[in-house]
Amino acid sequence: MLGRPGGPLTTEFPCPNSNVGDRVVSASATAAPAGASSESQNVATLVHNLNGTMAEAIAEINDINANIQLLALNARIEAARAGQAGAAFSVVAQEMQSLSGKTSEAAHGLATDTQQTIDELIDVIGNRVRGTRLSDLALVNIDLIDRNLYERTCDVRWWATDSSLVDALAPEADDDARRFASDRMGVILSAYTVYYDLVLCDMRGRVIANGRPGNYASVGTDQSQTAWFRAAAATQSGDEFGFQTAHASPLVNNQLALVYSCGIREGGQANGRLLGVLGIVFNWEGLAQTILKQVPVEEDLRAATRCVITDEKGRVLADSFGRQLQDTIKLPNLPELFGKQKNFEVCQVDGKRCCVGHAQAPGFETYSTGWHSVIIQPMGE
Known part of the structure; x- marks a missing residue:
């Protein structure tokens, strides 16, 4: 893949020398947006409070109804004792008891309907609070990864201009030139511990040197059909780069890696003749899993x-x-x-x-x- 994975070619070279060492952006440096979550949480709290107030009001209505029904019952008993003289009062007491029963039924219905509505509302708002927070955290994760991997694109284009790598690919280069390139890549790796290895390929895709020959026996292997080599070999200038997505890389004993690549050009010039390809094997698990x-x-x-x-x-x-x-x-x-x-x-x-x-x-x-x-x-x- 050329340029940025999933996007157009990168045509600028904005960071000619990343700070030596590992520039790892910590999660604390990128705060998740909190506005929507906070607003939703406030609404959820208000709904909970409303639910409590409604429940208290309905409970008070039920208490009053219970007292009215008891009073109406006592009134009917007294009216019965009074005989004919209490007949009219008995009718009033019976109506009071009937109205109290209807009020109780209405209060019960209101409590049931309101509780169901509030429960649904709380569920919806709760989902929104949780969903907004999870999407915020998801954004932080991928933003941290993009920021870190951006530096890898800068690293590979910068190191591809190193004179030791250019010299190792010259037609007259000998074993000493290739050993010096290997040593130079080893020095780079000692400062940038996010990489498993750096590999230098000729135009046929054959690895002629790597930075950690004691750890990875990649010299002599054919990389001509790999995505990272083919992408870099197809670039038109040193401002472009190649890429191979996460995979178990044979270059580093099948450890999970990303590979960024860049063409090495004559004289280390961006528009020089293509001499070979530099591949930098990045420790993907070390970044992403962390x-x-x-x-x-x-x-x-x-x-x-x-x-x-x-x-x-x-x-x-x-x-x-x-x-x-x-x-x-x-x-x-x-x-x-x-x-x-x-x-x-x-x-x-x-x-x-x-x-x-x-x-x-x-x-x-x-x-x-x-x-x-x-x-x-x-x-x-």
Whole structure:
């Protein structure tokens, strides 16, 4: 894939030298929007208060009715004792008792209908509060990933201009030149620990040097058919880059990785003749799994809450449940959910009623993965 995954070619080179070391954006640096959740929570509180006030009022009406019915009963008893003289009073007492009964029935009906309506309203608002929070957290997850991976695109384009790599691909290069390139890549790796390895390929796709030869025996292997090599070999300038999505990479003993790539050009110039390709093998699990496992959900919900990163087809690239590259998210309305930048829905997932928060990668600077972040949380947990 050329440029940014899921988007057009990156045509600028905005960060010529990322700070040495690992620039990892922490979750605390990107706060989830709280306005909608706070507003919904306030409304939910008001509804709860209204429910309590209504229940108290209906209880008071029932108490008054009970007293009226008792008074009417006593009045009918006294009217019966008075005989003919109390006949008229008995009719009044009977009507009072009848009216009290109707009032009691009306109060009971009001209590039932109101309680049902309030319960439904509380459920809807509760879903909105939870759904908004989960979609906020999903946005934080994918935003952190985009910000971190943007730096990988800068790294590969910068390092592809290194003179030691250019020299190792020259027609007259010997074993000493390739060893020096390997040593140089090893120095880079010692400062950037987010990478498994750096590999240098000639135009045939053959690895001629790597930064950690003691760990990974990739020299001599053929990478000509890999997505990352083919993408970089097809670029028109050093301002463009290639990419291969999450996969078990043979370059690093099948560890889960992303590979960013860039063409190495004559003289280290952006428009120089293409000499070969640099591939940087990024520790994808080290970034994604850490972010997903540190999502700030309530402790009593953590074990049941699943946080995933997927591609546009729902293929799981990272997963707090540990099923990355082994699963595809199956939701009843996945196209509709993925059709919006940020949203949530309540639906059945694996036989359970769940609240599902979603956010698509917003992008950072000139880069976006285009991936989706999803958080699935069972209701009533």
